[in-house]
Amino acid sequence: MQGHNNTILVVGGGSWATANIKMLLDNTTEKKVFWWMRNEHAVEHLHKFGHNPSYLSSVEVKLPASHISTHLKSLLEQAEFVLLNVPAAFLKDALKGTTPADLAGKKIISAIKGIVPDENLIIGEFMHKYYEIPLDHFLVISGPCHAEEVALEKLSYLTIASPDTELATRFASMLSTRYIKTVVSEDIYGTEYAAVLKNIYAVASGICHGIGYGDNFQSVLISNAIREMKDFTDAVHPIERDIKESAYLGDLLVTAYSQFSRNRTFGNMIGKGYTVTSAQLEMNMVAEGYYAVNCLHQVNKQYKVNMPICEAVYRILYKKRSPIHEMKFLAEQLS
Numbered sequence: 001m002q003g004h005n006n007t008i009l010v011v012g013g014g015s016w017a018t019a020n021i022k023m024l025l026d027n028t029t030e031k032k033v034f035w036w037m038r039n040e041h042a043v044e045h046l047h048k049f050g051h052n053p054s055y056l057s058s059v060e061v062k063l064p065a066s067h068i069s070t071h072l073k074s075l076l077e078q079a080e081f082v083l084l085n086v087p088a089a090f091l092k093d094a095l096k097g098t099t100p101a102d103l104a105g106k107k108i109i110s111a112i113k114g115i116v117p118d119e120n121l122i123i124g125e126f127m128h129k130y131y132e133i134p135l136d137h138f139l140v141i142s143g144p145c146h147a148e149e150v151a152l153e154k155l156s157y158l159t160i161a162s163p164d165t166e167l168a169t170r171f172a173s174m175l176s177t178r179y180i181k182t183v184v185s186e187d188i189y190g191t192e193y194a195a196v197l198k199n200i201y202a203v204a205s206g207i208c209h210g211i212g213y214g215d216n217f218q219s220v221l222i223s224n225a226i227r228e229m230k231d232f233t234d235a236v237h238p239i240e241r242d243i244k245e246s247a248y249l250g251d252l253l254v255t256a257y258s259q260f261s262r263n264r265t266f267g268n269m270i271g272k273g274y275t276v277t278s279a280q281l282e283m284n285m286v287a288e289g290y291y292a293v294n295c296l297h298q299v300n301k302q303y304k305v306n307m308p309i310c311e312a313v314y315r316i317l318y319k320k321r322s323p324i325h326e327m328k329f330l331a332e333q334l335s
């Protein structure tokens with residue numbers, strides 16, 4: 001049983017999970033950090049050498065061996081906070097065998113920027129529906145922040161969203177460091193959906209770059225993308241929201257332009273003529289936008305928001321339409 005014990009379990013073994021572990025360990029608030037990942041070899045490597053062998057391997061992880069394991073149930077017992085950090089497509093797999101009782105009373109934080117495939121639910125909705133997590137026990141970590149830059153301790157800003165802003169502020173105080181500034185928000189729906197959408201727009205940006213469009217066109221694409229994002233988030237959860245804040249516009253910009261973006265890299269390969277499978281094989285990491293655009297296409301059947309950029313990416317990735325033709329068609333609709 002856990003009260004306010006500042007015990008955080010990070011679930012996931014990829015780059016963002018490793019970056020989150022670093023932030024939590026560099027932050028000086030008294031706390032206990034536990035880490036679950038599926039890969040036994042990576043756990044052994046961390047026990048022996050204090051580095052994740054496959055992702056952000058320069059990051060030093062100083063945790064007792066008993067705090068890093070592949071056994072989720074036993075790690076869950078003491079946790080006050082459970083920080084979900086696997087790609088959305090693998091969340092069900094990661095939580096297999098976990099019941100609502102195992103998560104009862106815990107605060108769930110999503111650092112995932114994706115939708116659960118087949119369910120077409122963002123993470124807060126999924127955890128509420130299948131694990132009975134009340135929304136005021138749910139938090140989102142988002143904002144323009146690449147794991148690679150966290151590893152380099154480059155100044156970054158994160159948004160912590162929760163309907164319970166006191167809780168969000170408490171968690172933010174366990175994450176902030178010299179190089180991490182935090183902002184608190186109440187907008188869990190807008191923050192989650194904006195993160196999902198910006199991945200799709202970054203795929204679009206990469207496709208255009210791969211085809212040969214230049215910076216002039218990219219800027220028009222992204223200007224239209226932020227309007228599309230605003231229309232969709234307003235339709236799903238209409239509250240007073242400034243789309244220019246860093247969790248919305250900021251994350252769109254960094255993902256659409258950064259050399260570190262997996263979504264942009266994936267899109268670039270598609271624009272250059274790679275198939276989806278060959279582009280995925282080429283990358284050791286996951287581009288959430290690929291899965292998200294299919295889910296978003298389904299979700300938007302309900303809202304019917306005009307989303308020409310998402311639709312173009314959907315047809316390219318799921319209907320095997322030519323990137324050149326689709327982007328030419330899209331270009332006619334942008335302004």
Ligand SMILES: NC(=O)C1=CN([C@@H]2O[C@H](COP(=O)(O)OP(=O)(O)OC[C@H]3O[C@@H](n4cnc5c(N)ncnc54)[C@H](OP(=O)(O)O)[C@@H]3O)[C@@H](O)[C@H]2O)C=CC1
Binds near residue numbers: 018085086145147
């Ligand atoms: N990277 C970043 O800069 C940021 C990422 N995010 C978000 O964080 C989330 C996690 O992404 P990230 O850490 O970058 O992931 P990575 O792409 O770095 O790593 C992929 C992760 O997925 C796991 N995985 C791959 N295939 C499967 C499978 N079939 N079943 C279960 N797990 C699998 C891998 O485990 P294994 O190694 O065992 O194969 C690995 O832990 C995503 O939603 C992403 O959008 C958010 C902000 C920044």
Ligand SMILES: O=C(CO)COP(=O)(O)O
Binds near residue numbers: 146254260263286
């Ligand atoms: O969310 C991110 C930066 O804020 C990471 O984006 P990518 O998954 O495209 O690398």
